[in-house]
Amino acid sequence: MINGEDTTPGTALLIAAAPAGKGCLINATGALPTLAAVPPGILTGTTAATIIELADPTDPQTLLTRIRAAAAAPGPLTLYITGQLHLDHKQRLIHLALARTTPTTLRYTALPWHWLAGELKLRRPGTTTVVTDMVADPDAWQQLRAEGLELGYGIRAYGRITPPPPRRRIAEPAYLKALATTWRNGINPPLAQLHEQAAAHVGPVDALFLAVDITTVPAPAGSAVQAPSLPHQEPSPAPTAPAPIPESARASEEDPLPEIFAAAHAGRHSEAASLASMWEGWALRTHGAGSAQTTHWLEVRADLARLADDPARSCELWMAAADARLARQQPPDDPAVEDAVDRAHHQWQQLRDPQRARELGPPLVSLRHHVPGRRPGAVEDLQRRLELLHTTPPVGA
Missing domain, CATH: 1.25.40.10 (Tetratricopeptide repeat domain)
Structure with missing residues (x-):
């Protein structure tokens, strides 16, 4: 509900997470000072706002508890997430690495992405926005290129996921910094427009940019979820693909x-x-x-x-x-x-x-x-x- 007219108090949850030491791929906390300087109401899109900042969390269960508490709030919720994504090779699941995460302890020290998505799916459609600026390790990058990053119905998602930086380099959360800098300058366009501007300037050319908005379309009988909206354009010739949907x-x-x-x-x-x-x-x-x-x-x-x-x-x-x-x-x-x-x-x-x-x-x-x-x-x-x-x-x- 960013940029909306909702008068219900909103919540912004700022999560900056990355492993300590040589496993770090992104300066995740680098975005926090710039975001902290943005007026709280702009971060939530509401008049009254609560800001929760989680820098370098260490325990996935504790982080899940904080996410669950924020998701239980009745008003609009916006998550700003900067960090790095890894792939659990045993279960082929995406994880958000935390401060103590190493390649051998991933399944126990990182936050499974589907935990986060599961909490957000319980919220009323149209009240949740996720803004990300993340780096993916090589294996996670390959899976994300094919499958994307799932969040669920009724959730707006904007952001950037980049492949791992060159060796011995640490990426910067340039996308989130670009958004925050615009807001600090007193400019507050619709988030979709701001996303397009940031994506055009920060790159890189091979980044995955998330731009998922929602509109109400006829839902399945007996279902309370909203189906994803799709761009209306002329399709390309159909591939040799699965049979038409029954x-x-x-x-x-x-x-x-x-x-x-x-x-x-x-x-x-x-x-x-x-x-x-x-x-x-x-x-x-x-x-x-x-x-x-x-x-x-x-x-x-x-x-x-x-x-x-x-x-x-x-x-x-x-x-x-x-x-x-x-x-x-x-x-x-x-x-x-x-x-x-x-x-x-x-x-x-x-x-x-x-x-x-x-x-x-x-x-x-x-x-x-x-x-x-x-x-x-x-x-x-x-x-x-x-x-x-x-x-x-x-x-x-």
Whole structure:
């Protein structure tokens, strides 16, 4: 509700978190002095405001408690988050690193991003805004390029995520500083306009910029959530993608797929992936894990990863979709199952990273034995290439 007319007291939660020592990728607390100099009412978009500043938090449970308390406030809530994101390799989950986080203690010392998203999803749609300026480590960066950063329905999100800086360099939260500097100069345009101005000036060119606003569209029957809004533009030619969304999987009166793929073909891969993740989240909550609706959106995300030139993630998602269909008792020769495995196989063949190909090869071989498909020699071809990869020395060896 930034820049709004709401008279209810608002809350701004400023979180600046990054590991201490050589694991630090961003000067997270560098944005706090500039933000602290902004009039509180501008940070919250309300006349009365409460500002909570959390610099270098150390414990994820304590941080979650503070987030939960802020999320329970009845008025508008704005979170300003600067820090760095890491990927938990075991569960493939994004985490916000805290002061004591190291690569080996990530799962215990960092805040899982879905904890934060889960607290915000409980709030009334349209009352929450998240503004971010974050750096992602290499593995998190690859996943975020394919999937975006999920927050959920009814939440406005603006900000920037950048790849890791060059070695021995520490990034600066230039995006948040640009916003704060504008506000300190007495200029307070709509946040969407301010975001565009900051994004145009701070870069870098390969950054992911979040710009998710919300509008009310017809929601699913019996659902209290708002569906994500989508830009209305002419879609690009449809890719060889999943079959059209079945009527039972539609979450509004309009099929969002053309708009999502239009964003992907226009190069807005983060936006497309984020929207698809939102719809998948709705399907998961409405129809349950493993449902036809949830599997459909899993396949959409797999094809979006292909369009984003991330064959590893696309391969993983297509394998997950095939497993989901098999778990629903679809036979191995079902065309939809065969198609999912064929697509996973094709994406695996596009991998240019031998290490990732070696990691994804064994589960794909296992899946191929169960679903050999209709192309003769597919299993043997896969095994031959995997054996060759195991005889190839690692890069730099």
